[in-house]
Amino acid sequence: xxxxxxxxxxxxxxxxxxxxxxxxxxxxxxxxxxxxxxxxxxxxxxxxxxxxxxxxxxxxxxxxxxxxxxxxxxxxxxxxxxxxxxxxxxxxxxxxxxxxxxxxxxxxxxxxxxxxxxxxxxxxxxxxxxxxxxxxxxxxxxxxxxxxxxxxxxxxxxxxxxxxxxxxxxxxxxxxxxxxxxxxxxxxxxxxxxxxxxxxxxxxxxxxxxxxxxxxxxxxxxxxxxx
Ligand code: ADP
Ligand code: MG
Numbered sequence: 001x002x003x004x005x006x007x008x009x010x011x012x013x014x015x016x017x018x019x020x021x022x023x024x025x026x027x028x029x030x031x032x033x034x035x036x037x038x039x040x041x042x043x044x045x046x047x048x049x050x051x052x053x054x055x056x057x058x059x060x061x062x063x064x065x066x067x068x069x070x071x072x073x074x075x076x077x078x079x080x081x082x083x084x085x086x087x088x089x090x091x092x093x094x095x096x097x098x099x100x101x102x103x104x105x106x107x108x109x110x111x112x113x114x115x116x117x118x119x120x121x122x123x124x125x126x127x128x129x130x131x132x133x134x135x136x137x138x139x140x141x142x143x144x145x146x147x148x149x150x151x152x153x154x155x156x157x158x159x160x161x162x163x164x165x166x167x168x169x170x171x172x173x174x175x176x177x178x179x180x181x182x183x184x185x186x187x188x189x190x191x192x193x194x195x196x197x198x199x200x201x202x203x204x205x206x207x208x209x210x211x212x213x214x215x216x217x218x219x220x221x222x223x224x225x226x227x
Contacts, residue, residue: 003066004087004164004196005031005054010063012049012219023049025219026063031198033164036191038199038207040224041216047200050216051169054198056084068164085113089158089166093173095150097142103129103153104138110161128156132186148179155186159195166190168199172206184209 012024023046031037041047052058053065056072065072068087075083097106107125116124129135132152142150151171158166168187172180188209191197199210207213213224 001032001034003030004033004068005029005198006064006066007053008064010053010060010065012046012053012058013061023219024053024060027219027221029214029221031165031196033196034191034194035212036187036195036197036199036210037212037214038201038210039214039216039221040201040204040207042202045216046219047202047216048169049219051167051200054165055088055090055167056080085110085161085163087164089161089163091151091154091158091166091168091171093170095142095147095154095174097150097153097157099142102139102141103134103145103149103156106142106153107157107160110157114161124160125156128160129153131159131190132156146179147175148182151175151179151183152186155183155190159190164196166195166197168197170201171199172201172203180206 007027007029010024010027011022013020013022039047039050053060056067059072067083070083072080098109104125107128108121111121111124126135126138129138132155134149134152134156137145137149145153172183175183184206187197187199201207215222215224
């Protein structure tokens with residue numbers, strides 16, 4: 001199976017004046033195409049730092065990171081932005097939809113940036129909204145959608161460009177338990193269709209929806225056996 005992510009001895013420190021805070025300590029992680037992995041850890045364990053590095057929003061202090069075979073260290077800012085857009089679809093706890101745009105327009109946005117023609121944009125976006133169960137809400141503004149529906153729009157937007165990895169940081173953090181479980185069912189379906197998903201969470205019940213759980217504690221990773 002194709003390796004989409006390979007981290008070797010990744011460390012990350014933040015510096016405040018003289019003081020060094022090592023947040024990730026020689027992390028090794030390999031993810032293959034088609035996996036559904038969750039990264040589970042308490043607040044302050046380094047999850048968002050991992051997310052930022054996986055998503056090429058921040059660089060490690062040391063170590064090697066290959067994203068779909070691209071050595072991140074070799075890339076300049078422009079190449080990094082290109083790889084990020086191509087490889088990663090981001091989903092956040094707070095949905096981050098643009099409030100004045102409809103569901104359809106929100107999903108179309110990444111395709112506008114990618115220079116896709118208007119007709120194809122609309123078709124692909126409607127297909128994705130259909131996939132997440134929202135084909136009857138395409139004209140709704142975010143405020144006219146429930147939290148769970150807003151997160152579905154955000155998921156459609158993240159996937160409309162067909163990225164290699166869906167990268168989600170606490171995707172159910174702003175949702176009640178039932179709605180969160182429904183979003184997890186959607187993730188399971190998407191993974192069943194072949195999507196590679198990396199999900200970050202502090203919630204063990206949410207993490208267990210993934211096929212593979214990796215614990216993070218004080219910047220160290222350890223695999224968890226899943227039944
Ligand atoms: P989590 O997402 O698991 O809560 P983070 O990755 O956000 O953890 O943070 C891990 C540690 O790194 C925390 O102690 C946090 O205070 C620290 N930290 C995060 N970002 C920065 C930063 N930009 N500068 C300094 N310290 C940071
Ligand atoms: Mg965090």
